[in-house]
Amino acid sequence: MRAFVITGPFQGEVVDVEPPVPGPGEVIVRVERAGICGTDAEFFTGEMAYLHDGQARYPLRIGHEWCGVVTALGAGVSREWLGRRVTGDTMLGCQTCHRCLSGRQHLCADRFEIGIRYGRPGALAEFLPVPVFALHVLPDEVGPTLGALVEPGGNALRAVRAAQVGAGDRLLILGPGTIGLLAAMFAAAEGAEVHLLGLSTGFARSLGFACHTEVPDLPFDAVIDASNAARLPALAVERVEPGGRVVFIGLAGEPSLVDTRVIALKDLRVTGVLSASGGLAGAIERYASGAVDPAPLVAATIGLDDVAGALTAGRDPDQPPKIHIDPSDQTDWEST
Ligand SMILES: [Zn+2]
Numbered sequence: 001m002r003a004f005v006i007t008g009p010f011q012g013e014v015v016d017v018e019p020p021v022p023g024p025g026e027v028i029v030r031v032e033r034a035g036i037c038g039t040d041a042e043f044f045t046g047e048m049a050y051l052h053d054g055q056a057r058y059p060l061r062i063g064h065e066w067c068g069v070v071t072a073l074g075a076g077v078s079r080e081w082l083g084r085r086v087t088g089d090t091m092l093g094c095q096t097c098h099r100c101l102s103g104r105q106h107l108c109a110d111r112f113e114i115g116i117r118y119g120r121p122g123a124l125a126e127f128l129p130v131p132v133f134a135l136h137v138l139p140d141e142v143g144p145t146l147g148a149l150v151e152p153g154g155n156a157l158r159a160v161r162a163a164q165v166g167a168g169d170r171l172l173i174l175g176p177g178t179i180g181l182l183a184a185m186f187a188a189a190e191g192a193e194v195h196l197l198g199l200s201t202g203f204a205r206s207l208g209f210a211c212h213t214e215v216p217d218l219p220f221d222a223v224i225d226a227s228n229a230a231r232l233p234a235l236a237v238e239r240v241e242p243g244g245r246v247v248f249i250g251l252a253g254e255p256s257l258v259d260t261r262v263i264a265l266k267d268l269r270v271t272g273v274l275s276a277s278g279g280l281a282g283a284i285e286r287y288a289s290g291a292v293d294p295a296p297l298v299a300a301t302i303g304l305d306d307v308a309g310a311l312t313a314g315r316d317p318d319q320p321p322k323i324h325i326d327p328s329d330q331t332d333w334e335s336t
């Protein structure tokens with residue numbers, strides 16, 4: 001099968017690899033659609049932290065935002081899974097340690113992460129092996145585009161839940177990338193008044209959100225930092241209302257320093273968010289009901305042959321942020 005393989009910094013190509021064989025408790029998914037995100041771009045450039053501490057190494061097969069159809073079953077998997085459309089959790093805990101058994105399998109020390117950690121292959125390929133415990137069934141209303149937006153949606157939904165915003169609350173989101181925009185959509189669906197802060201916010205504005213290049217002089221009940229700017233976590237803590245909530249889901253390339261005295265003196269609730277795991281089901285529900293429609297976030301759907309270019313292309317802030325891949329699209333390949 002065809003798969004996109006990164007062999008070193010700025011070196012990636014489509015390679016013919018052995019198709020996966022399902023292990024016990026696993027299924028094989030024919031990938032309908034996969035997204036790429038900032039993590040994938042960092043794997044391509046070599047900046048991703050896991051490359052430097054041994055949690056990941058080249059050659060790498062990326063892709064952790066995906067959906068597809070179950071086409072093969074490993075030993076012990078119910079036949080009911082065959083033919084189902086699914087997406088799944090990136091985080092694959094060992095299922096036996098204390099964290100896994102207490103509902104924190106996404107934080108398991110020995111976890112694999114699909115397309116990210118310890119060599120677990122990703123979804124930028126025709127077929128993907130996935131343990132059945134990680135699967136989520138997609139209803140018909142959640143087609144390929146929405147299905148591949150469930151993983152970033154789960155991350156954003158967890159951030160919005162931690163911000164605890166609803167009707168009558170004012171939320172500030174720092175960073176108008178995919179996660180920031182999805183968080184804005186989920187929070188608006190809950191009735192919150194949403195403001196987005198970014199250097200350029202042309203696309204976010206086109207979605208109807210209030211956008212700013214400087215924090216407006218308003219009381220914010222909650223602030224979500226979905227940026228990669230090291231100075232913004234401190235700004236979030238400074239600008240949120242006393243008694244408010246601050247959520248950190250963005251990661252900067254250097255330490256983001258925060259004065260914890262401000263957190264104590266303002267009686268803040270501060271939450272970090274890693275992974276979509278606990279938000280996947282909720283994201284599927286909201287997409288299926290139409291409460292949130294993230295389809296406008298997708299700028300283009302390309303084939304595997306165009307992935308390397310897409311990973312290095314800078315984003316135009318007036319355009320949608322997300323690039324999707326259809327692994328069955330071989331247009332360029334056939335024409336060369
Ligand atoms: Zn991602």
Ligand SMILES: [Zn+2]
Binds near residue numbers: 098100105108109110
């Ligand atoms: Zn575990």
